[in-house]
Amino acid sequence: MMALIAGTGLEALFPAGENLPQKSNAWGDPSAALQRVITQQGELLVLNRHGDDGEIPPHRVNYRANIAALRDAGATSVLSINTVGSITSPDRVGSLCVPHQVIDLTWGREATFFDGGQTGRKHIDLTWPFDAGLRERVLSAGEQCGAGLVHQGVYVCMQGPRLETAAEIDYLKWMGGDIVGMTLMPEAALAREAGLAYAAVCPMVNAAAGIMGVPISIEDIETTASELMPCLKQLTTHLLAG
Numbered sequence: 288m289m290a291l292i293a294g295t296g297l298e299a300l301f302p303a304g305e306n307l308p309q310k311s312n313a314w315g316d317p318s319a320a321l322q323r324v325i326t327q328q329g330e331l332l333v334l335n336r337h338g339d340d341g342e343i344p345p346h347r348v349n350y351r352a353n354i355a356a357l358r359d360a361g362a363t364s365v366l367s368i369n370t371v372g373s374i375t376s377p378d379r380v381g382s383l384c385v386p387h388q389v390i391d392l393t394w395g396r397e398a399t400f401f402d403g404g405q406t407g408r409k410h411i412d413l414t415w416p417f418d419a420g421l422r423e424r425v426l427s428a429g430e431q432c433g434a435g436l437v438h439q440g441v442y443v444c445m446q447g448p449r450l451e452t453a454a455e456i457d458y459l460k461w462m463g464g465d466i467v468g469m470t471l472m473p474e475a476a477l478a479r480e481a482g483l484a485y486a487a488v489c490p491m492v493n494a495a496a497g498i499m500g501v502p503i504s505i506e507d508i509e510t511t512a513s514e515l516m517p518c519l520k521q522l523t524t525h526l527l528a529g
């Protein structure tokens with residue numbers, strides 16, 4: 288079964304879902320109850336990463352409990368939605384980017400299921416952090432919906448919750464980053480540890496800090512995110528159908 292982890296401002300993507308009873312697991316409480324959504328194309332599990340009211344900031348999300356809850360509920364693949372600022376394509380704000388690589392600059396997050404003690408020690412390969420087959424399917428589903436599609440990008444994951452300084456964005460660009468967000472890691476690595484196929488689609492909701500020479504407007508971010516909602520819903524249903 289496919290799962291969708293919905294990000295900032297996208298909590299209402301599938302309002303018609305049936306809430307499963309919220310269960311904590313060995314890793315704590317997931318962000319919200321999982322919702323089972325039945326569409327004409329098939330069944331989907333939906334989890335709001337920031338809670339149903341968007342109240343959990345990126346650095347406080349219990350990524351381990353979220354991934355474990357989805358796996359325990361029968362998910363085998365995850366489409367993750369992560370809003371981002373665009374570093375290298377500021378003219379493409381309002382489009383979706385399907386990243387192909389990740390740089391993790393977060394700190395202090397619980398980032399592994401293999402945490403020593405009873406959970407043991409294991410090193411996973413993350414050379415290509417996204418599942419190639421699922422990524423291809425996300426790209427072809429993305430081609431069928433209204434917004435523009437950027438076919439690849441290096442996602443840099445920052446700790447947040449603040450946005451970056453202009454100098455930090457220069458630095459991220461220098462290191463090869465195309466888009467910047469706060470939520471893809473450790474989620475992608477945990478999905479790999481849990482054996483779930485994982486791919487992401489990133490609404491590019493603003494030009495990254497400093498690029499336009501003016502402060503970033505949070506209201507503009509929210510407006511752009513909600514404008515992309517119909518397209519994300521279409522993409523998800525195409526993905527289910529394909």
Ligand code: HPA
Nearest residue numbers: 370371372467468469495
């Ligand atoms: N930086 C980090 N995270 C983000 C941004 C950004 O500019 N936009 C949306 N999420």
